[in-house]
Amino acid sequence: MSSTNSNEQGFTSAEEYQMLLESFAQAFWETDAQGLVVTDSPSWRAYTGQSVEAWLDQGWTAVVHPDDQVYALSQWQEAARQLQPVNAEFRLQRPGGGWRWTNVRAVPILNADGSVRKWLGINIDIQDKKEIEAALQQTQQAYQRELEEQVAEQTRELEESRALLQSTLDSTLDMIQVFKAVRNQKGEIVDFVWTLNNQSSKRQYGDVIGKSLLTLNPGVKEVGIFDTFKQVCETGIADQSERHYVHEQFDGWFDQSTVKLGDGVATTTTDITRRKKAEQELKDQAYFITSVTEMMPDVVSVVELPARKIIYANRDTMSWLDFNPDEITSLSFQDRTKLFHPDDLPAIQDFYERFSSLQDRQENKVEYRLKNKKGEWVLLSLRGQVFNRDGQGNATQLLLVGQNITTQRRAEEEILRLKDEVAQKATNKYEALFNAIDEGFSLLELIFDEQGKVVDYWHRKDNPAFTRMTGIQDPVNRRMSELVPNLEPEWHQMLEEVYYTGQSIRTEYPVHQLGQWYSCYLSRVGSKGSPFIACVYDDITERKRMQERQAYLLSLSDALRPLSDPLAIQQESLRLLCTQLKIPRAIYAETRDQEGTMLITAEQVEAGFLPMKGEIVHFSDLAPEAPTEALLGRPLWREDVFSEEHSPARQAGYAAFQTRSWVMIPLVKQGRLVAELTVHHSEPHAWTAEEISLIEQTTDRTWAAVERAKAEEALQESEKRLRLTIEATQLATWEWNLETNEVYWNEQHFRLFGMEPKANPQNPEEFMRHVHPREQERVKSLLEEAIAERKVYDAEFCAIREDGSSRWMSGYGRITEERDGQPLRMSGVMFDIDERRRAQESLHQSESRLRAIFKSAKDYAIYTTDLTRHITSWNRGAEVVFGYSESEMMQQLGDQLYSPDDRAQGIPENEAKKAIREGEAENERWHIRKDGSYFYGSGVVTPLRNEDGMIVGLLKVMRDLTVQKRAEEGLKEADRRKNEFLAMLAHELRNPMATL
Numbered sequence: 001m002s003s004t005n006s007n008e009q010g011f012t013s014a015e016e017y018q019m020l021l022e023s024f025a026q027a028f029w030e031t032d033a034q035g036l037v038v039t040d041s042p043s044w045r046a047y048t049g050q051s052v053e054a055w056l057d058q059g060w061t062a063v064v065h066p067d068d069q070v071y072a073l074s075q076w077q078e079a080a081r082q083l084q085p086v087n088a089e090f091r092l093q094r095p096g097g098g099w100r101w102t103n104v105r106a107v108p109i110l111n112a113d114g115s116v117r118k119w120l121g122i123n124i125d126i127q128d129k130k131e132i133e134a135a136l137q138q139t140q141q142a143y144q145r146e147l148e149e150q151v152a153e154q155t156r157e158l159e160e161s162r163a164l165l166q167s168t169l170d171s172t173l174d175m176i177q178v179f180k181a182v183r184n185q186k187g188e189i190v191d192f193v194w195t196l197n198n199q200s201s202k203r204q205y206g207d208v209i210g211k212s213l214l215t216l217n218p219g220v221k222e223v224g225i226f227d228t229f230k231q232v233c234e235t236g237i238a239d240q241s242e243r244h245y246v247h248e249q250f251d252g253w254f255d256q257s258t259v260k261l262g263d264g265v266a267t268t269t270t271d272i273t274r275r276k277k278a279e280q281e282l283k284d285q286a287y288f289i290t291s292v293t294e295m296m297p298d299v300v301s302v303v304e305l306p307a308r309k310i311i312y313a314n315r316d317t318m319s320w321l322d323f324n325p326d327e328i329t330s331l332s333f334q335d336r337t338k339l340f341h342p343d344d345l346p347a348i349q350d351f352y353e354r355f356s357s358l359q360d361r362q363e364n365k366v367e368y369r370l371k372n373k374k375g376e377w378v379l380l381s382l383r384g385q386v387f388n389r390d391g392q393g394n395a396t397q398l399l400l401v402g403q404n405i406t407t408q409r410r411a412e413e414e415i416l417r418l419k420d421e422v423a424q425k426a427t428n429k430y431e432a433l434f435n436a437i438d439e440g441f442s443l444l445e446l447i448f449d450e451q452g453k454v455v456d457y458w459h460r461k462d463n464p465a466f467t468r469m470t471g472i473q474d475p476v477n478r479r480m481s482e483l484v485p486n487l488e489p490e491w492h493q494m495l496e497e498v499y500y501t502g503q504s505i506r507t508e509y510p511v512h513q514l515g516q517w518y519s520c521y522l523s524r525v526g527s528k529g530s531p532f533i534a535c536v537y538d539d540i541t542e543r544k545r546m547q548e549r550q551a552y553l554l555s556l557s558d559a560l561r562p563l564s565d566p567l568a569i570q571q572e573s574l575r576l577l578c579t580q581l582k583i584p585r586a587i588y589a590e591t592r593d594q595e596g597t598m599l600i601t602a603e604q605v606e607a608g609f610l611p612m613k614g615e616i617v618h619f620s621d622l623a624p625e626a627p628t629e630a631l632l633g634r635p636l637w638r639e640d641v642f643s644e645e646h647s648p649a650r651q652a653g654y655a656a657f658q659t660r661s662w663v664m665i666p667l668v669k670q671g672r673l674v675a676e677l678t679v680h681h682s683e684p685h686a687w688t689a690e691e692i693s694l695i696e697q698t699t700d701r702t703w704a705a706v707e708r709a710k711a712e713e714a715l716q717e718s719e720k721r722l723r724l725t726i727e728a729t730q731l732a733t734w735e736w737n738l739e740t741n742e743v744y745w746n747e748q749h750f751r752l753f754g755m756e757p758k759a760n761p762q763n764p765e766e767f768m769r770h771v772h773p774r775e776q777e778r779v780k781s782l783l784e785e786a787i788a789e790r791k792v793y794d795a796e797f798c799a800i801r802e803d804g805s806s807r808w809m810s811g812y813g814r815i816t817e818e819r820d821g822q823p824l825r826m827s828g829v830m831f832d833i834d835e836r837r838r839a840q841e842s843l844h845q846s847e848s849r850l851r852a853i854f855k856s857a858k859d860y861a862i863y864t865t866d867l868t869r870h871i872t873s874w875n876r877g878a879e880v881v882f883g884y885s886e887s888e889m890m891q892q893l894g895d896q897l898y899s900p901d902d903r904a905q906g907i908p909e910n911e912a913k914k915a916i917r918e919g920e921a922e923n924e925r926w927h928i929r930k931d932g933s934y935f936y937g938s939g940v941v942t943p944l945r946n947e948d949g950m951i952v953g954l955l956k957v958m959r960d961l962t963v964q965k966r967a968e969e970g971l972k973e974a975d976r977r978k979n980e981f982l983a984m985l986a987h988e989l990r991n992p993m994a995t996l
Helices: 014-023 042-048 052-058 066-082 127-135 140-170 199-205 225-235 273-280 282-295 325-330 333-337 342-357 406-423 428-436 464-470 489-501 541-560 566-581 626-631 648-656 689-729 747-752 764-769 773-789 834-856 876-882 900-904 907-918 962-990
Strands: 027-032 086-093 099-110 116-125 175-183 189-197 239-245 252-260 264-271 299-304 309-313 364-371 377-389 395-404 440-448 454-462 505-511 516-525 532-539 585-591 597-605 616-618 636-638 661-669 672-681 732-737 742-745 793-800 806-819 822-832 860-866 871-874 921-928 934-945 951-960
Touching: 027 042, 042 052, 042 086, 042 116, 066 086, 066 099, 086 116, 099 127, 127 140, 127 406, 175 199, 175 225, 189 199, 189 225, 189 264, 225 239, 225 252, 225 264, 252 273, 299 377, 309 325, 342 364, 342 377, 342 395, 377 406, 440 464, 440 489, 454 489, 464 516, 464 532, 489 505, 489 516, 489 532, 516 541, 541 566, 541 689, 566 585, 566 597, 566 672, 566 689, 626 636, 626 661, 626 672, 661 689, 672 689, 732 747, 742 747, 742 764, 747 822, 764 773, 773 793, 773 806, 773 822, 806 834, 860 876, 860 934, 900 907, 907 921, 907 934, 907 951, 934 962
Parallel strands: none
Antiparallel strands: 027 116, 086 099, 099 116, 175 189, 175 264, 239 252, 252 264, 299 309, 299 395, 364 377, 377 395, 440 454, 440 532, 505 516, 516 532, 585 597, 585 672, 597 616, 636 661, 661 672, 732 742, 732 822, 793 806, 806 822, 860 871, 860 951, 921 934, 934 951
């Protein structure tokens, strides 16, 4: 099974698609991408007994067995997360009550972008398989009864499905109408009037008898319907057309048949909009069919007649024969005949001949043997229907669905064989199976008193699983009163009910003496009066403990939710924990330092114990390793403090507080120890993993609730400070009652508009009166949008004060109260931003001037880069100096403007780092132009910052000093030569004889 594009072959219409679905004795369904049911699934409802309303409202999980719901949902959620197919086995509700095992498979249908559009699924009934497995543990009589119930159930489901299909086919929504022509004096048809409408037409048109067609439906002229009516009426030639009609009350596709009737026409109109949409979805349907057939374990094939050649086969067709679909479709019928068992050839021939007399949807069946490539015989159960016919009604294609029933038949034969073995008190193989099953099994013989009441019973047969679950050794031929004294009376009452009524009982019950919970299935063995009861057990202790644990955690959450006092939260958590674990003391302590010093802030303790609340304690008081373990967030416990050596001080502490065993749970958040919860027991106690985990969860939830309460207190304090801040900063506040359309302003709001404070409430128009006329529509639109879309209202606008002066204001607000989805109240603030606004305008003008200078400066190369030294702007001067245009340099690495030697030495990177580090980097060096020539540039690099002061890039300003550099070098050369000449002259003068 995959979610790739669909295989196009084999299925070409919705009718064929429906025929395929009905040929499977399974249930098909679909959900949306989130797993919610959106469409009806008759096969599902027939399978489970759900009503249409329950299926669409409650979905598929409502009929999953309670024991399987967690597993089923986890399988679904994991498949949805991984976008993988679902393949799970669990029990579903039967239509008549009870449960059946089902193999549920589902595949995601993807959109073009890879997201899930919907899920398509199939239910494969595996109840027979499950019951066959169970039958190996039961008598033949129980097997026969279950088999008859399954046959009756399947027969009833088939009858319900056929009845539902017949009801669907018998219904129609076609519109039937009769019109009479309206002619002018020349006998020309100029209109039609209604003379007859059926009920479907009346629902669309109402009472229109005798009324004009062109008056009520002028669109018939535009789409050609009126001309068709005239032509049919005048020529008598019938017409059938498909039309897309989008006029008056219609918007869809219609198939209309028109025939002449007297001096008029009769029409039958069928709404084919859905069919048209279905045609557009044929690829989806083809993909769905392919996906379904590919994920089915059954053989699905299409056979062409009369050659009997297979023209389509699903991916895994006959994989158990070691053939692939291509090999199967390449074989002729004669080739396939060689694979058939000789004894089965007449049955196969008769199977194909019967199709000539079968009606549509009638099913044909045959069982025969085929030989796989290994030479082994495989038994196939084949069902088929006529899939396609020619114009004379002869079958041309068959749809065949087959199952490999080799294993099933062998199992049935095995069960029949076991019948004799059970009658002879079981064979060695039966004993092996009996001893190997996971469930415990016991054969009990009841013991009655004189009044016919069950008072005890013998264990006549028990499998090893019974001993493994209960710990009871050698139970056979021993009384239960000996094995488990004082067994609950309810257990004897259930055995009596099964004995006297013959009705099986499934129940769950605790055995307190063993400390275990069991599920048990009790059934009478033999006919009325037989004292033997078969009992199948399963240990459900772990599940029951998980349920009790979840119930405790839910009650803890419910108890803590309404509390707002941190100490009350701690106290209630400790109370519930002590009750749950039946312990005398629990304490909650908060951190005073990270060395293990704690303050006990809450304690739950029984009367007669020395209290500890308010004490300053240290983790080392409990155990030497406690401080280290606590800082690591690891639980620590002792089952008996007297089983090890202790210091005198610790021994005295244990004695004073009557502590014999304890568990300490430290709580570390973000690497810091924040709290701990410790429970004490006055007796030795072997702490279980479940108990320690429960204490851990209680600790974590208590801390979270305490932090929530502290946060709420901080929030209240923050709100109080906010009110004081508003009053201190003189913010204008407003509150708009949307129900009464009244606004309440504080005094500052009046003063910002240059008004004296007035009595509230105000009309909202008073606010708009003070908004500059050119801003009113924009501000009003922003307010309406914030209300309608529950968005934040955030606007800057020019306000007109009472004295006629104008100032810039900033308004902010949002919906603060709703009822039944309707906004009731909007609150906000307003403050004067005139100085900031004018400063921004001044800055904008300054920036505009700088940009103009940047663009117009031709003597200076000016460019900017981002922090990776890629160029982000390039002025005209840079184009002149470097020879590159702006388009050539944008987003290019600025390092290319440096000489190769400078790049090799990391000069560009070092300049950037220096500018960022010191705020400026000056440099003079040779640079390279576009044409490869060099020039000598003098420049400075400075950082660029955003409004928040963060460095976002670099600015480089450079000037070409090549001429000056050349002149300077020429001057230096002249000086050098002059100095050389003078040096030589001085030497000659000092040594006049040197030339001689």
